[in-house]
Amino acid sequence: MLTVTAEITVSSSPEETWGALGRRAAYLCFPGVTSRANGRGPVNHLLDLPIVDRQEQSANLSVVRAGRNGRRERRFRLRSSLVRIAGRWRIEPDGDGVRLSVTLDYEIAPSLKGQAMNVLRSGSPLPIRTDADAIMSRAVDEFFETRFAEHAAAFCNALRAHLESGRQGEPA
Numbered sequence: 001m002l003t004v005t006a007e008i009t010v011s012s013s014p015e016e017t018w019g020a021l022g023r024r025a026a027y028l029c030f031p032g033v034t035s036r037a038n039g040r041g042p043v044n045h046l047l048d049l050p051i052v053d054r055q056e057q058s059a060n061l062s063v064v065r066a067g068r069n070g071r072r073e074r075r076f077r078l079r080s081s082l083v084r085i086a087g088r089w090r091i092e093p094d095g096d097g098v099r100l101s102v103t104l105d106y107e108i109a110p111s112l113k114g115q116a117m118n119v120l121r122s123g124s125p126l127p128i129r130t131d132a133d134a135i136m137s138r139a140v141d142e143f144f145e146t147r148f149a150e151h152a153a154a155f156c157n158a159l160r161a162h163l164e165s166g167r168q169g170e171p172a
Helices: 014-021 110-122 130-164
Strands: 002-010 043-047 055-068 071-079 083-094 097-108
Touching (some): 002 130, 014 083, 014 097, 014 130, 097 110, 097 130, 110 130
Antiparallel strands (some): 002 097, 043 055, 055 071, 071 083
């Protein structure tokens, strides 16, 4: 499992932010995620990862409320056959706005990681041994983690634009 985090501050009240994060439209701000024609059911998720070719997949999106010790959290999941993402938004008042922190836990399907390793293996001068596989596995994890951190930051920025452009409806 790979975990990345990002944080932003938005000019919104905690209540508005809480409500917006409970709507499906907020999660269409996630890089590569688009709604289907009917706007319901699974979403399309275009994976744009290093090493492997872009891959479009169908993903199930779910959003739930979570609260602990007086702090507000929204949890969401984006589940597909190649990547499973479990996310947590922490919502905290911050001056005239709200500080949002997102933590994204990624589970990569063995087939996707294997595909990336095969691409590296095909161009690698390393002999094909167990220790070489361990090195390539760590390299794949680092490549993916870097891209996932970029996705988390892009998600935060797109969500801020969405919240500050009307706080309702479809993403900006």
